[in-house]
Structures are given as structure tokens and as C-alpha cells.
Amino acid sequence: MKYFFCLLPCLLSFLILFSCNSNAARANTTAKIGDFAPDFSLKDFAGNTVNLSAYKDKVVLLEFWAAWCPPCKASISALIKMQGRNNAKGSTLIGVSEFSQTYHVNYPVLKENTDIARQYTVRNIPVSFLIDKRGGIANANTGFTDDLNNEISPQIEKII
Numbered sequence: 001m002k003y004f005f006c007l008l009p010c011l012l013s014f015l016i017l018f019s020c021n022s023n024a025a026r027a028n029t030t031a032k033i034g035d036f037a038p039d040f041s042l043k044d045f046a047g048n049t050v051n052l053s054a055y056k057d058k059v060v061l062l063e064f065w066a067a068w069c070p071p072c073k074a075s076i077s078a079l080i081k082m083q084g085r086n087n088a089k090g091s092t093l094i095g096v097s098e099f100s101q102t103y104h105v106n107y108p109v110l111k112e113n114t115d116i117a118r119q120y121t122v123r124n125i126p127v128s129f130l131i132d133k134r135g136g137i138a139n140a141n142t143g144f145t146d147d148l149n150n151e152i153s154p155q156i157e158k159i160i
Contacts, residue, residue: 032137033137033138034136036135036136036137037052037060037120037131037135037136037137038052038116038120039051039053039135040113040116040119042096042110042111042113042116043110044108044109044111045099045111050094050108052094055092055131056133056135058091058092059086059090059091059130059131059132059159059160060091060092060093060094060130060131061082061093061094061128061129061156062094062120062130062131063075063093063094063096063127063128064096064117064122064125064126064127064128065095065096065125065126066097066098066112066125067097067098067099069125069126071125071144072125072126073103074144075126075144075148076103076105078149079093079095079107079148080105080106082149082152082153082156083105085153086156089157089160090160091160092107092108093107094107094108094110095108095109096109096110096111096112096113096116096117097109097110097112098111098112099111124142126142126143126144127140128140128141130156130159132159139155
């Protein structure tokens, strides 16, 4: 038992390092493009229930992230800018995370749920799924790059 507690920090470090991805893992998308996005009902941090189906007829960028993940934290400012620019055009961003109140985002963040992450086959974070107006997965992006805004915004523009 004593050895378990010595190994626990190493195990946690390993999980954090290899489940949180930067640019190197961008090609490792987790969803099948063309599939319909699984619908869900999750609570936001104010306790309101949010359904993905309520965003029908909108383009949705569904972003799975965590506050403890450095690439996820790095992507927040790009996502805030993206939401501000694209919301008026008929798209929205929805985050799914354990969330930290220290981040002031301009988009809904829903409480993390392992069942939903499993439905989307989330293996690495950050990962985003671009969902078109009919509910199909148009694209998936894993990881973060400094050029995130310029990579995802054209994808959104293409399907709006």
C-alpha cells in the first residue's frame, strides 16, 4: 500500500501529460465526420439544463476541455474571440468541462459528464466537434495550435 501512494503522483502525471494535447495530436480526431452528433442534456454551472437539440438550425462548435490542461487553457482566449465573431452569424460555441470560475467565457459551459464524453469518443482534450445545422458532425479537431482561430473559423464559415 505504501508503494501505491508513492506511485500515485507519477501515474497522475502520466495521465495528465498524455490525455492533454497540443498541436502534435491534431490529426487524431475522435468522431466520425458525417455521423449525427449525439444529443444530450447537461446542466450548466447555474443549474440550468441545456439540450444540444435546442441549437437546431445553428452551427455549433462543441468543445471538450479542462481547466487543468495547459493546451485547453491556452485555447480559451481564442475560443472567446471566435464566439464573439461568429455568434451573430448563426453559430455558437458550447464548452463541456469541469470548469473553473476563474475563466470568464462568453459562451455556455456545461458540467462535464463522462457518458457524454464517451458518446463522442473523447480520448484527448481539448477536442472540438463542429456540428452543422442539421445536426451532423462536419469536422473534429483535437489539440490546440496558436492559429486555432484561423483553422476553425473557416470551417464554420463554410457551413453557416
